[in-house]
Amino acid sequence: MKNFALGLFGEPSSALAAAGKLKGAGFDSLELMSPIPIAGVEEVLGEKKSVIKRFTLFGGLFGALFGFTLAAGTAVLYLHPVGGRPIITIPPFLIITYEALIFFGILFTVAGFFISSRLPAFRDRVYVPETGVDKFAVSVACDNEEHFKRAEAILHEAGAEQVREVGEED
Amino acid sequence: MQAETNDLQYADVNNDIVRSIVETGPRYYVALGIAGGVALLCFFFPWFYQLYFGIGAAGLNHPGVWGTYLASFIFWIGLSHSGTLLSCVLHLTNSSWRKAMYRSAEAMTLFSLMVAATFVMVHVGRPWFIHWALPYANQMEMWPNFRSPLLFDVMAIATYLTGSSIFIYMGSIPDFAAVRDRTTGWRNTMYTLLSLGWRGTDREWHRLHWAYTFLAVLIIPLAVSVHSIVSWDFAMSLVPALHQTIFAPYFVVGAIYSGTAGIVTVMFVLRRYMNFEQYITKVHFDNLGKLLLLLSLIWTYINMVELFTAWYSDTSTEHEALSYKLFGYYAWLYWEMIAFCAVAPLLCISGRFRTSMVPMLILSIAINIGMYTERFLIVGTSLSRQYLPDSWGVYVPSLVEMSIILGSFALFTTLFLIFVKIFPSVSIYEVKETMDTPTVTSNAEPIAPPEGSPA
Amino acid sequence: MSIFERFTEGWKKYRKPGYYREFDYHWAMTIDLDKCTGCEACVTACKAENNLPIVGEEEFAKGREVQWIRIERYWEGEYPNVKLGFIPMLCQHCDAAPCETVCPVSATYHNQDGLNTQIYNRCIGTRSCAVYCPFEVRYFNFNDHHWDSPLDQQLNPDVTVREKGVMEKCTFCIQRIRQAKDDAKDDGRRRVRDGEVQPACVQSCPSNALVFGDRKDPDSQVAKSMKDPRAYRVLEELNTDPSVVYLKKVDAKG
Amino acid sequence: MPKIERREFLKLVGAGSVGVGAGFMLRETIKHPPEYLIPHVVAPEDFSTGIATWYNTVCSMCSAGCGISVRTREGRAKKIEGNPNHPVSQGKLCGLGQSGLQVLYNPDRLTGPLQRMSARGGETFEQITWNEGLSRVADRLDLLRAAGRGNRICLLSQGVGGHLAQLFELFMAELGSERLLHYDYDHPHTLYAANRQFFGEEHLPYYDLKNTRYLLSFGADYLGNWISPVHHSLGFGHSRQGRPDIRGRFVQIEPRMSMSGAAADEWIAAKPGTEGVLALGLAHHLITQGYYQGADLDAWRQALRDYTTTQVAEQTGVATTTITRLANTFARSQSSLAIGGGIAANHSNGVDTLVAVNALNYLVGNLGKEGGLLFNPEPAGSVSHPRQASFRTMLKLAKDAREGNIEVLILNGTNPAFTMPAAAGFTEALSEIPLIVSLSSFMDETTALADIILPSHTYLESWGDDFPEPGVGFPTGAVSQPVVSPLYNTRATGDIILTLAQHSGLSDAIPWNSMEDCLKDGWREIYERADEETRTESFEVFWRSMLKAGVWGEKSQRDQTFTLAEGVIDNIGVAPPEFSGSPDDYPFVLHPYISNSFHDGRGANLPWMQELPDTMTSVVYGSWVELNPVTAEGLGLKEGDLVDIESPHGRVRAPVYVYPAIMPDVVAMPIGQGHSTYGRYAKDRGVNPIEILSAQMEPHTGSLASSATRVKIVATGKRVELIKTGGTSRDLGREIVQRFDPTAQSKTGGAHSTQLNSIPITTVTT
């Protein structure tokens, strides 16, 4: 059982301010929940590095290799000379390569998204449904009562409409 | 556009859109019943008839071995072109007017692609062996022929279908979460699964943004390649009037053109019958009208270029193809196409025209009729007049084909009607992004499902 | 040999353009238009040999007849100075055949005898090969065909009956070529002799306008015939490299 | 493991069983149905499963008598090809001949003896046994013979040759009847008559097309259907391009371009019926220009004085320059040949015309010479010409029938109800005959009138033989043998006749038990009087080797010296053709021509032939009317417009085909379609132009002047789509059929190598 202090805000800017303050106060497992992406999160909570682009790049490279190998390899495995072309015919195989590049690029991007965003969620996490509508929430993990009090104070101070204590199964 | 959405609150967006999913009036069921019934009667029944008796059920012959099925295939592929492509382009260029309409536009892409893929099955002589066109290891050690433009098609369409379904799904995850929070019973179960446990944390938003952007970057060239490849089905042949370098851009422009017109139609219907007046506004129609004007000019230009090169080539075959197209058996269709696709869209010069809904609807339908004709003419006229005059012949579609074309529209409508009850047809979070932050606290209680729906 | 080795070896070997034009045989046909009388004996012979369907009046009216070899006619001039030219049109067995590249399932390909062939039971019926063929000699089975009993007893057991949804075309009577090779093997010969095998159309041609043989063999009748100054190929400008060569009709004046 | 509720359990069981059931049925439905391997009870010696066996026999689809080889597999005939050993066909065969398979396997064949159950005209027949049928016929024959009224029996057969014809002779003679007739619509009576007039003998000569260098054909569609088209085609091909540095040239003179006209180097349209005048015009030119230097030059000059070039040009419509050019080339070419027949002979002046053509041959001196006209020896066996019934004979028969002088008519294969003009009233006459017996294999128009049908085998199931007429320059003959066992409860024509003979107690004169025995006896005679080479082995060896080779021939050739018959020169001259109907009411001359596919209509029940595009027009399945483009335009007619072709004797309705190569005042229609019965492929398809012909005859021979009927064209305002393969028959400058100018080639000289470059020939590398 892990406890969180969760402050609800009506404005993204105040939520962002609260997060900034909490970060400044030494809370580091912070989460912002919002109905829309908030601009400027990174300035407050620090640069986020995403592995997705690597996935995309790798997927594309893999796809290109796969596509060409598929086309050229199967052509060699079973010879079907057609239309006076060489067995390994570069121009059409490049089209296959191109399509496979995109195909695997897409698939790997999705995989990257799933991995880096920790979705799908197999256990319940801190969540308030209002953040899906019009509330901006800042949640912060609190090890003990004292932590919670401090966080609550900071949240209130930043203009939280409401501060809740929520728990999360481990 | 802000002017019209100003009085909207965040919560209203949720309410409106969740309501559009959950609350279903009898009109919907009637529409679904009619569309589904027509799809069954006019699409599947004739198709099964054709499967049993052979392609002979269609009006195909020698030399008209390709007919409306292929024309329909290109038409539907073309229709699919503006949804995801437009959405991607507008996403990357950060246009805000995209946000209210892109979801349904993408859905249009998805479903027209599905219908197009079905037409592949309808078109081929032995669809029960269609899996041979897919690369998979088998005891025959036979692989598909990767040199064939048709196989490029298989690869491109499979990729495009995968890509655009992933794209629409990825963009909908936050909305699924929003709908999840407001529904109960089986819908809640479904949306729980669909939303994958989305919470809207900063991390998730960040990852989604990047993934979405990468997808958009990948899908734009893909979409262009898809229709280029479709054009190569024709252009790689030696048939006079088909064997042309201009075909790829011609097809791509035509595809975007007909797709944009398709979006206008869909927008009109959504706005009128899903009560999205506040989201889909005159601004959208205005912008789409401008786009249509631009595309029609490009399309007309390419069309003229095509005619000119044929005329300038000074060969018997090209001349014959040209004069047959302009004055032959199908000439009335050609002039109909010019009227609908080159002349009528010039009306969009007028701002008043662009912002009048019904005229825009009529125009968009006319453009798509014209574009269907264009596809039919590409197949019909050129195959009728090839190199050996003694083998010339005329192809006329049969009743079965006509019925299947009609049924395909019903099939598309059916799929779309099912879509609006599952997907939030306007993106909740992106609409919110265009709005000011909320000032009134919302009522976030779950909306009760209508009477009689299973819990 | 591992797949990788096969691939690398294949890469080295098969990048060579036209490597497989080193055919075992290179069957070819010449058609002397000066001899052709348009009698259509070849058309009937082909129907008999290759189980071509009797499509019936309605289907024929729709333009769905099947004639692997057909006679095309071209009139020149006006009455009374009018001429009619016949030209038998059959699969040209192009070495650079556009129809082959387009088949997505490799149902049509070039075999080691230099023949453009169609594997009927691999065909899925996209009909694109028929579109790509500039000679329009590929025929599609729009329906299943039926032979009123006992007409079915005349069907050649060496040739399969094509089902609906399948493309079919002239094979240069590959079953006869196969039989000839078989006979040659029985005789302990490595190669088929010139004239030993003739497709049904060539066999039947009453004016001997059609000549068939292996053009790799310089002494064969067909190779000699191809050297005739009258030789030309239809639609040569398309560069499909046909194996069927026509000999021009002589325009005798005076 | 969670506890499974009862309900859950039932659900699972239910789902499982549905799955199992579906899986079971799935395999059941995709399973291949069992096939059977049916062995022989006793293995036959002459064929093995999986191995093709070839039998040589003779084609009976027309009267040319081509030798054929039939490929059989597992006892079924699979393909017919020309017999390479046979001098007529030399391994080649026309489309109609190859379609013989569909005679054998025709689904509309008569499968057993039938007798009529209703009045004539109805089509109800009941199955009877052979014994019943044969004894009914034989009893009647006996009765008549016993009463000495044998002459009231008539046997009307299609033209058959060989020993079957001899058997017919014997049989009818024993019955005491003179009325043995062979009837073929296209039998060249006029040609025989012209030869008798000119050469004094009633045989067809051998036209040496193979070695000819210049051929003038007056109306004879020798490549299509005249006399022996396959053999002529062989000669044509060889003459054209078979000899180094020599290319034969062909000129066709006829009002409507036939297939031979298309193949010719030059097609010349002379007015209908004036071909003979043109021939004499050419002859006149030969005489006046001094090309002919014979002893009888003066007689010729005298006889031909009226045929000056200008006069002939006026009469025929052929330009004077053309006439002189043709005559000069004809005279100067080393071996030139003139042939006549077909449409040129189907006029009231047919014999005159053909005599005139013969005169051309005489004057150019090609009689008995290579590349000219060779005289045939006596055929080794019987040929049917002497018994061939002309139109006049058939009218006589009809008259006799109407007068009640015919009591039994035995029909064998021929179909006069279809091939006689309605004006002849033949069908009505038949109804006066008390007993009509048909031996036909098919329910054709004439057989439908029969009282008893004793269906015979097709030629691929029965024994027979044939001596080609015209011969090939040396005595030859071929035996036709059954290539498959009979499909149905039918019997060979010969066997039926033999059985009837036995029934009637004629076994003394006709001692054979079967046609095979009859043939063997007949051939034993031929064997005994044949040359040394033939008689080296015993008859059995000879017989077997002949069956194997499919043909027998001798080396001996006839002496080719020739003298002109008495009085020919004085009587030479071609009368103007007479036409039925006045030119004012009926402005067009109808030219019904024999179709390559259907011959005189006998091929109409063959699906291959129905689907075979017409050589000239590519039309299938139906009839059409050929009109000159100018005529069509004048009448406001386009392709597919239905018109009524009306003669003084009736009208037929068919769609227009605009035909670029026909004279403006001639309309042509193909013969062969328009059957009212004759199986599913022929029935109610197209029209039969013979119906509306007038009973106009050629006076010498009494043969039907089928091109001598005038007609008018009445537009109906209706349209049909002509079923044909051709789209547009103009090549629009695409150079599909390319032409070669030999004079240009020899000048440049370098063209040879450029041609080669475009077609690389690889050499053997292995």
Next chain:
Amino acid sequence: MNVSIVPALKVLRPAAVVGAVAFFGLFVGYWANALLVPGTSPEQPIAFSHKVHAGDNDIPCMYCHTQARRSISAGVPSVSKCMGCHIEVATEKPQIRKLTSYWDNKEPIPWIKVHDLPDFVHFTHKRHISAGIECQTCHGPVETMERITVTSRAIDGSFQLGTPWEMGLCLNCHKQNEVDNGTDCWTCHK
């Protein structure tokens, strides 16, 4: 409020189980059909035993299937061939009496085809036998079979009873033996 997808998955589990059972049943049914109604080893009109003839008595295959070495088809012996021996041998056995009655009525025996190739396949026994290939290579251990069963050979060379021939089988053998144009489609297809 829950965000985890696990509860939703739990809700779907019963339906999934039912689906899985049905799917599994499909295979069971298919297999049961193969077991119960094989079609790969049909019952013949006369219970002819290859084991007795080819196995116990060691009669060479081509004594009866005489066509095999010179024709595309191996052929089945004519009734007279059977009677050649059985006019004397084992005449009293019930199966032989059946044979005798066929012979007396001069009727052929309607043997059911076991080894069947589709119509589009060209296979010639002659070429394979002249290449020295044993009949058993394709037909399996016929000399041990009471009733002929469809047999194919796996790539490792073992026999698989009840499995029909597939294209891969032909290809494999042609590749292993490096047949001239052995993988050319028209070598086997027609």
